[in-house]
Amino acid sequence: MKALQITEPRKIDVIDIAKPELHDGEVLLRLNHVGFCGSDLNTWLGRNAMALMPVIPGHEIGATIEAVGNGCPDELQPGMVVTVNPYTNCGHCASCRNGRYNACQHNETLGVQRHGAMREYITLPWQKIIPAKGITPRDAALVEPMSVGFHAVARGEVTDTDCVVVFGCGMVGLGAVIRSVQRGATVIAVDLSQEKLDLALRAGASYGINSKQENVLSRVLELTDGRGADVVIEAVGSSITYLSAIDVVSFTGRVVCIGYSKSEVSFQTRLFVQKELDIRGSRNATPEDFRAVLHFFQQKRMAMDPFVTAVIKPEQSQQALEKWAEAPGEVFRILVNFEGEPKQ
Numbered sequence: 001m002k003a004l005q006i007t008e009p010r011k012i013d014v015i016d017i018a019k020p021e022l023h024d025g026e027v028l029l030r031l032n033h034v035g036f037c038g039s040d041l042n043t044w045l046g047r048n049a050m051a052l053m054p055v056i057p058g059h060e061i062g063a064t065i066e067a068v069g070n071g072c073p074d075e076l077q078p079g080m081v082v083t084v085n086p087y088t089n090c091g092h093c094a095s096c097r098n099g100r101y102n103a104c105q106h107n108e109t110l111g112v113q114r115h116g117a118m119r120e121y122i123t124l125p126w127q128k129i130i131p132a133k134g135i136t137p138r139d140a141a142l143v144e145p146m147s148v149g150f151h152a153v154a155r156g157e158v159t160d161t162d163c164v165v166v167f168g169c170g171m172v173g174l175g176a177v178i179r180s181v182q183r184g185a186t187v188i189a190v191d192l193s194q195e196k197l198d199l200a201l202r203a204g205a206s207y208g209i210n211s212k213q214e215n216v217l218s219r220v221l222e223l224t225d226g227r228g229a230d231v232v233i234e235a236v237g238s239s240i241t242y243l244s245a246i247d248v249v250s251f252t253g254r255v256v257c258i259g260y261s262k263s264e265v266s267f268q269t270r271l272f273v274q275k276e277l278d279i280r281g282s283r284n285a286t287p288e289d290f291r292a293v294l295h296f297f298q299q300k301r302m303a304m305d306p307f308v309t310a311v312i313k314p315e316q317s318q319q320a321l322e323k324w325a326e327a328p329g330e331v332f333r334i335l336v337n338f339e340g341e342p343k344q
Helices: 040-047 143-155 171-183 196-202 216-224 239-248 268-273 285-300 314-326
Strands: 002-008 011-016 026-034 060-068 079-084 121-125 129-131 164-168 186-191 207-209 228-232 250-259 278-281 310-312 334-337
Touching: 002 040, 002 314, 011 314, 026 079, 040 314, 060 143, 060 334, 079 143, 121 268, 129 285, 143 171, 143 228, 143 250, 143 285, 164 171, 164 239, 171 186, 171 196, 171 228, 186 216, 196 207, 196 278, 207 216, 216 239, 228 239, 239 250, 239 268, 310 314, 314 334
Parallel strands: 164 186, 164 228, 186 207, 228 250, 250 278, 310 334
Antiparallel strands: 002 011, 026 060, 026 121, 026 334, 060 079, 079 129
16 A cells, blocks of 8 residues: 655655554554644654654544454444544553643654554554544544644633733644634734734634734733733744743743744743743643544534645655745645545
């Protein structure tokens, strides 16, 4: 069967591998759409130290159940559209013992520490399969990245009295915008791309700040009567946005960090103490976050078309990643279609 493999930095090939055998307790999926995310791009660029190499990428999954092995729940039936929880957990580390399996110390994410879903078929334990009733396979591939943004909002304990600043309006950041709006918060979106800011505003953000054109700190203080944001969610992973997050958050505010900075960040820790900040990491997503995103999709309050930059054939992946690397701010999601003719 056909699969994609990142063989070395800046090189992805279409390869042929054996179709997996179905075992007890497993589900065989026919992959419909699989998304390229930022971690896949960084793996392709040779910047992802956690990634297996060579590796089959892909953990943002829209699929159809092909067959179900013995010992799986009756609710899982062939033909059902599903997505996947792509993380593992050991059950023994401190995170797992505390019930926070999404932050397992020994997690292996599909497409990063183990081979992923950029292939025609994959078998997975039934516990990782998430039915996506009423959702298309294409949109099911958008559930996982949005759930990461939803989880950050949970980590920030966002309420209806909060003003939330979200740095970065890619898929994860837009998830944070949408979930914060659902909780009744006032949301200020920050990005370099006006296109992404426009989408954040369509998703419910009250304000958009183009950091190319405006001073973020001055504008946030203006919009918050000088107080700053109650919650700041960093969904970029750059030293500039990490530092800016500490500047714009209010005294006694919460800063939630999703993005991995590619370089060291030097903080003046004075503001940590003076503002008595809560600085929290946010990793992956929980089953509750997946359920919340699925519910949002099922309500059909917002079309998902603007979230998809392109749908490509596997053979177009090298060219697509090259273009993405040249202009990273112009891409929301690139989906690889493993069946039928893709739409541009």
